[in-house]
Amino acid sequence: MPALDVAAGDALQQRLQLQLVLADVLVTEAAALDSREFRNWLAFFTADLLYWVPIRSTRSASDRDKEFTKYGEPAFYDETFRELEARIVKLESGWSWSEDPPSRTRRFVSNVRVIETHSDRDVTVESNLLLYRSRLDADTDIWTARRVDRMRLEDDRWKIARRSVFLDTTVLVASNLGVFF
Amino acid sequence: MIAPPREAGPNIENAVDVHRGLVSRRIFTDREIYDQEQERIFRRCWIFMGHETEIPKTGDYITTRIADTSVIMCRTLSGEVKGLVNSCRHRGNTVCRTDAGNLKTFTCSYHGWAYDLQGKRVASGGLINVPGANAFYNGKFNLEDWGLVPVPRVESYRGLVFGSFDPEAPPLETYLGDIRWALDMTLDRGDLVAAPGPLRWRQKTNWKFAADNCGDMAHVQVTHRSAFISMSKLNGTKVAPVGTAQPGFTLLTEYGHMGNFQTASVEDGPNADRSKGFKYANAGAEYWRNRPEIVAAQGAFKNSVLRFNMHIFPNLFIIDRVLMVRNPLGPSDTEQRIFGLYDRSAPEEVQRQELRSMYRKFGPAGLLEQEDGENFVESTRGVNFETIADKDLNYEMGAGAEVVDDGQSPPRIPTMFNEHGQRWFYQAWAQAMESPSWDAFNARQARAAGTF
Numbered sequence: 001m002p003a004l005d006v007a008a009g010d011a012l013q014q015r016l017q018l019q020l021v022l023a024d025v026l027v028t029e030a031a032a033l034d035s036r037e038f039r040n041w042l043a044f045f046t047a048d049l050l051y052w053v054p055i056r057s058t059r060s061a062s063d064r065d066k067e068f069t070k071y072g073e074p075a076f077y078d079e080t081f082r083e084l085e086a087r088i089v090k091l092e093s094g095w096s097w098s099e100d101p102p103s104r105t106r107r108f109v110s111n112v113r114v115i116e117t118h119s120d121r122d123v124t125v126e127s128n129l130l131l132y133r134s135r136l137d138a139d140t141d142i143w144t145a146r147r148v149d150r151m152r153l154e155d156d157r158w159k160i161a162r163r164s165v166f167l168d169t170t171v172l173v174a175s176n177l178g179v180f181f
Numbered sequence: 182m183i184a185p186p187r188e189a190g191p192n193i194e195n196a197v198d199v200h201r202g203l204v205s206r207r208i209f210t211d212r213e214i215y216d217q218e219q220e221r222i223f224r225r226c227w228i229f230m231g232h233e234t235e236i237p238k239t240g241d242y243i244t245t246r247i248a249d250t251s252v253i254m255c256r257t258l259s260g261e262v263k264g265l266v267n268s269c270r271h272r273g274n275t276v277c278r279t280d281a282g283n284l285k286t287f288t289c290s291y292h293g294w295a296y297d298l299q300g301k302r303v304a305s306g307g308l309i310n311v312p313g314a315n316a317f318y319n320g321k322f323n324l325e326d327w328g329l330v331p332v333p334r335v336e337s338y339r340g341l342v343f344g345s346f347d348p349e350a351p352p353l354e355t356y357l358g359d360i361r362w363a364l365d366m367t368l369d370r371g372d373l374v375a376a377p378g379p380l381r382w383r384q385k386t387n388w389k390f391a392a393d394n395c396g397d398m399a400h401v402q403v404t405h406r407s408a409f410i411s412m413s414k415l416n417g418t419k420v421a422p423v424g425t426a427q428p429g430f431t432l433l434t435e436y437g438h439m440g441n442f443q444t445a446s447v448e449d450g451p452n453a454d455r456s457k458g459f460k461y462a463n464a465g466a467e468y469w470r471n472r473p474e475i476v477a478a479q480g481a482f483k484n485s486v487l488r489f490n491m492h493i494f495p496n497l498f499i500i501d502r503v504l505m506v507r508n509p510l511g512p513s514d515t516e517q518r519i520f521g522l523y524d525r526s527a528p529e530e531v532q533r534q535e536l537r538s539m540y541r542k543f544g545p546a547g548l549l550e551q552e553d554g555e556n557f558v559e560s561t562r563g564v565n566f567e568t569i570a571d572k573d574l575n576y577e578m579g580a581g582a583e584v585v586d587d588g589q590s591p592p593r594i595p596t597m598f599n600e601h602g603q604r605w606f607y608q609a610w611a612q613a614m615e616s617p618s619w620d621a622f623n624a625r626q627a628r629a630a631g632t633f
Contacts, residue, residue: 057378073377076544085414087411089411091407093410093411095407097404171516174382175384175385176545177546
């Protein structure tokens, strides 16, 4: 039986500790959205945020690099912090019919892992998102996505500076896509 | 291959009363009416398939639709654009299961029947190989008889590709007729190409609710109020009170095409959008308005139009440079294909800003279109209530009250807040439904005139 590698054990512990901290941020953020605390939700993002949900299409295996639109091309969402905030203004306006009556949403965030460490205050985190939405009488939508977040430690708080959401659907089947991922 | 016209269809008499502005709820729900729409509208009229710049090179293809039918739109060796029905002649499988790409042949994944895409050895769509043609078929298999079914008519208007399943259809340009005046407004304002990644969006709605919304300016201040409040936060524009008329005009042209045009108000002057941060202004509009050759070519009247939208019968909506085609998959099931055109001769930053502006408003997550999606679905829900199936929907706004100015070409109605466009659309719908042939449909067309 190999001897326990103490140094490797410490590194593993540090890595998992950071992963837990970041996962905690992501599930707390999801809870803010599910409870429709949109202003609190915005506080999870840095002022230079870029929030992006590209469009997906079905491509052959040899063309897989063309599945998603590239950054700068058309997207479902391509937002700065100010633009995301303007979408919150829309939701708060009292005229936002697609979300009033509000959707009942439940977000499940899992498979959180750091995929790149840029510095001890700047990492790229990947997670899976399952978003269930129930609306009106019996309209239901389920979306799943791979999310890639660039997270930075800012004022002792991990915030999201870049969010890319890679949906698993191509044809969107729903009355609208008035929710955030 | 194509079903012959039926002797007698469902009774659509009284389904549309153009003069009183009444439309029966049944036309959105009745299966027989839906089936007749397939025969007399979607297998007859010119249906928008895509933009030529979506398939610039030989072998490029996209899969698009004509109604429920998956159609491969591809570019052959000779540069021609073809439409092929995406169904193997052997067992019916779709031979193309991707949304876009570049290929030499489409090979069915079931038994390997292979069809030429580029038209190298045989015409595009021709069957070029059946594995075992000799060994399994006693050497008697006749490849020539079993090519993919082509869309019999495919024509383009300045890059916009349309297809028709009816060989008797008039030339596309004849069918578009006077609405080309509006189409040209979109197409003259730059070197336009299709943006990548069309959105596909499927909703539980009847296709006609999406169509009739295109003539509807009155909904904007209510349905989209939240979007304007949101945009006002970003660019400091004012939000017009609900029920405020704005200057503009309505275009009604033959075959049921229609459009709404918002013009600068007198006090704003023709350059309102440039000088006062007009609320729809985007980088693309700014760009062409600063190009003297385009401004000169457009002329003072077209320059006075701040924003506009049009509907090409039966199912293509164009708002400025955004195209949305709505294909019915069932009486309460519609799929939209949405993409923007942008000016490839503009600086990269202008292109980028224009695309961002389009896609922030349109598509399922668009600030404007989230609510449109909601409305189309809710309209469809409500008209399906059987107990009140006999209570017609109201389309009377402006009915009989406004005179078509036929001294202008094309003729126009000098207001924008009305339901003329919708009544015009349903009039053409009824004409098409009552016409057993193109000749009969053609004979019913007339220039808008008098009081409508």
